[in-house]
Amino acid sequence: MTQLTIIVPTRNEVDNVTTLFSRVNAAFADIQAEILVVDDSDDSTPFLVAEQAQISALPVRLLHRPRDERHGGLGSAVVAGARHARGEWVVVMDADLQHPPEVVAHLAQVAARHSADIVVGTRYAGNGSTGDGLDGARRTAGSSTATRLARALFPRRLATITDPMSGLFAFRRTAVQLDRLDPIGFKLLLEILVRHPGSTVAEVSYEMAARHAGDSKASVKEAMTYLRHLTRLRRHRLAGQLTQAPKTKRERVQQLGRMVAFGLVGLSGVAVNTAALWAAYSAAGLNHLLGAAIATQASTLWNFALIELLVYRGKGNGTWTSRAVRFWAMNNLLLLLRLPVLQVLVLTGIGVLVSNGITLVVLFLLRFLLSDRVIYGTRTGEPARDPVHLLVDHGPHAEPVVSGKRRSSYLKYRYDIAGTVTIGSQIMLPELEFFRAQWVADDSVDIAVRVGDVGNRRPRRRAAMTEFADPATLRYEEHLGRFGANFRVQLGDQINIVVGPLLARSPHVVYTNIVEALLRFVLISRGRMLLHSACVTLGGVGVMLSALTDTGKTATILRLLRDHGGRFLSDDMTVVDAQGNAVCFPKPLTISSHTLRAVNATDLTSKEWRRLQWQSRLHSKGGRSLALTLAKFNVPIMGINAITQMLVPPPKYTVDRLVPCKLGSTTTVEELFIIERGAPAIADLTFEDTVERMITNTDDAYGFPPFRYLAPAITVGGLGYAELRAKERQILQGFLANIRTRSVASDTFGWADEIPKLIRPAAVPVPVPAAVREQDTFPNWRAATRLAPSGGTA
Structure with a gap:
């Protein structure tokens, strides 16, 4: 075809x-x-x-x-x-x-x-x-x-x-x-x-x-x-x-509010216009039509300043200079309509100032509609252009020199992810601290993260993702130039990431928005998948949970461990292979507002509990939804995210501080539950449906910018984005081949009550030689990942 x-x-x-x-x-x-x-x-x-x-x-x-x-x-x-x-x-x-x-x-x-x-x-x-x-x-x-x-x-x-x-x-x-x-x-x-x-x-x-x-x-x-x-x-x-009216009651109320505010500004503008006309006509003795033209320029300047600052607060269609030009053009075009009417009214014997005021009031609604729907474009419901400028530049990449400051290249923090991928970083990555491996050589890591200047110093009107071919480099720049959330990724045998100073102060954003996206594809190139899922062993059975983001997966895992014991492998992401094995990926858990109910942490201090109350609200589903909404507009969303997490760090805790439990290293998964909100129901899923839903759930975890601009340009191990996604699907299909999968719906966050009843008893465990058991310790990945027990020891 x-x-x-x-x-x-x-x-x-x-x-x-x-x-x-x-x-x-x-x-x-x-x-x-x-x-x-x-x-x-x-x-x-x-x-x-x-x-x-x-x-x-x-x-x-x-x-x-x-x-x-x-x-x-x-x-x-x-x-x-x-x-x-x-x-x-x-x-x-x-x-x-x-x-x-x-x-x-x-x-x-x-x-x-x-x-x-x-x-x-x-x-x-x-x-x-x-x-x-x-x-x-x-x-x-x-x-x-x-x-x-x-x-x-x-x-x-x-x-x-x-x-x-x-x-x-x-x-x-x-x-x-x-x-x-x-x-x-x-x-x-x-x-x-x-x-x-x-x-x-x-x-x-x-x-x-x-x-x-x-x-x-x-x-x-x-x-x-x-x-x-x-x-x-x-x-x-x-x-x-002009003909597209608000569709919902809320939009109509909002438009009415803007019209009232616009009208109040307009009344003050009528006063300015009248005063200017009086000065030109009565005091200076100019012709009343010429005076009206001069007065229009004065009131236009006055009205635009107040409307821009008070009514729309700088939010509109285009830059403020382009809005000023269009506002000026609108008022002067309407002036051409007003002048003949003004002349007719004056000829009928109505005073010049009164006649001028009448023409201004009569055209109020038209001025408002033109301003509201054309100049400021506040009309909702229309598809909007993506706010990020995406450029593929096949010319040579020459990074502008913006600082003479000499920086160290030494990677202070090094990590070994499941014996498969190594990462070195100049900033600590809290999500990877479990994998700390200082014995990894500085110059042999697969992914290196350094701090440096990226892009130009000057501010930008909008964010930009630029892909260069020689060498293969991706550069993301936001609005504030060097002080924005900028980063650069150079692809090759070693992936080199350079993050700007702002991002360097927010390591959670660096890991979640940049490093993990690259880690996902490097793992794929080496035969493993970073699957958006939680994994535990209960009664010796490997159990995996998956869900769309902010469904309740973390709370369910905590309740299962709290009420039924078992071992913890992961909460957010799990490393899996095509043989059905899962390797632990114990990132610190982010506690959202609905997860607090499952926490049973006697170790947390009173201060930590109080702080957790408001931290969990900011970093919950509502905060994420607000961030995703802002990402649709021309705002420095990644910079906002970085600053927010600097001011209010996300509530992240290791699992054993939240509930009493032990960690496991690897397990062979036997049961997979896809949890969702809705009327209580339990249903078996077909293999094809399971594959699609697990792909969907994993992609959902990468919905925050700039992943969708970054990912299609990634090449790892000679494989492009499409080839990596195809290989990821193959790994997932192999992983799911012998796993029983069901969907469990609940409208009361009750998954932890149902799942233990659905798990089949564990088979008789196969004795493991003592020599091997001794090797099954963290973080000896080469030994641990050779095993396929129901749960490793911590």
Whole structure:
């Protein structure tokens, strides 16, 4: 099955076709693709395409449009081609080779690897450039102006796109509704982006090449067509903004509150406007219409300052400068409507100041709707563009030097994870303290974590994840420059992580959001899986629990250990293999508000108990939900998380401080329970259903940024993200092959009461030789992981 359709719109490209086909076939030799030429030519281009199709290694189809079907130009040609595409992805490129086929192939690979809906080739980010593609200063200036104009008119929908005018792009066919598109001219990508605000977008930098042959199709006529297209999109968008009313009662109440506040500011603005008009008309003796125009500028400045600070508090569509420009433009356009009405009222004998006040009040509702739904964009329910700019830069990676401070490279803390992966870090990672292994050589760890300066000092308007190819490096930067939550990951035989100073002071965030994501994939490459689950042994039986985040798994584990004894292996993550074995991963437990009921810790001091009361509330489901909600907006969410955890450390305790218990090293899992909230029920699960639910539960644990930007770019042991995920599934299938699985639902957090009744008695234990028993001690992983007992000794 064809996975990719390369659409090449052509118009009199007879001098380019032969070279185009030769280079496309070479570039896509290892990619399953087809070429679809949509031709609007009046020369022999379609005949030459047909000849090349006979010798092409890739399948070729030709769609030749007669003159009467060419309405809409190049944009409509691409839409027509997309309707005939057979691939899951559609890649659009020019026929004149200004989009080098080698770059197009790289863009196609990025599209297949990342979870984005649209991938844009950009000339204006990273190592991208217009190169020799825009011949002359006029075309360069024209392209830059067109880009700035589009981004100014659509600040939210084009927020993370640096090159909305690009002719090189790819989109997932199911993510774009072709019936919504009605393009005119060249700029189809702009149409797609504006009409699909919820689509996720990634960019790939490239250097635009010179035309291979022929002349550019750009002209004054095309420029006017572009302006007409832009106007039509803005008009359509404006109509949608003004007619979209709040859907829920809460939204209507919120809008009413904003309108009242807007009205109060407006009343103060009327006073400012009237005073300015009096000064210009009565005191200075200017014409009343000129005075009204001058007064509008004064009241606009006054109203914008108060509305920005008091009503919307800096939250709106675009930057505050762009909002100021649009607010000024709105008031002056409405001034053009007011002036004729003002003149009529004055001619009827009404005083100038009263007439001016009447026109201001009459237009209040229109000003509010334009401000609320267009300028500030507070309307809810609309899909929003992802707040993080995702860029794949195939040029060399040169980290800017931002500090002359010399830093040590020594890794003070070293860990051995189940004898499989070693980690060294300059900062202590509390979640891994159980695995401390100072005998691991500093220069032989698999993952190294160091502190350093990442990215530029200057603040950013939004967070950015940049993937570099040479060397393979990922860089994440947030809003505050060097003082934000920045980090860099260099992939290779050793994975090197550099975290900025802010993150270095919040090791929980460093581990949870960065290190564990990489540890997950390194384990996969070595035949093990980091499974989101809890594991204990009860009566000699290996028992595993899994659930979506914040269901109640931790409280259930604590109650099982408290009430039934047994050994503890893990609460949040368990290392498993394809033979059904689980190796302990005893991270400190995070105590949320609903987990407190299961704690039986006589060792905690009164101060610790009091602190635990409010710590558990902040780091519970409500706090996590708030953080995930904030992650949808353009806020430095990772920095906020780091600072929050610095000020209020998460309530993390080792399990034996919370309930009396012993630790186990390994077990062969026999029973798996997937717990969920709902009406009490117990049901057996099929093998296929169990696999899918365990994958879902594990992915749910990595829902916090920046995992979804980081993961698709990870390569470990020669395996890319898709290959690692496929291998992870294979390991999980092997692990689950001989395990009995059931779902247990409860609406009273009563899983710990039901699970012990469902566990079948343990089989007669197999005697273990004394020599082996002596080796089954922590942290001698090589010995411990050779065993397959029901529970190791601590």
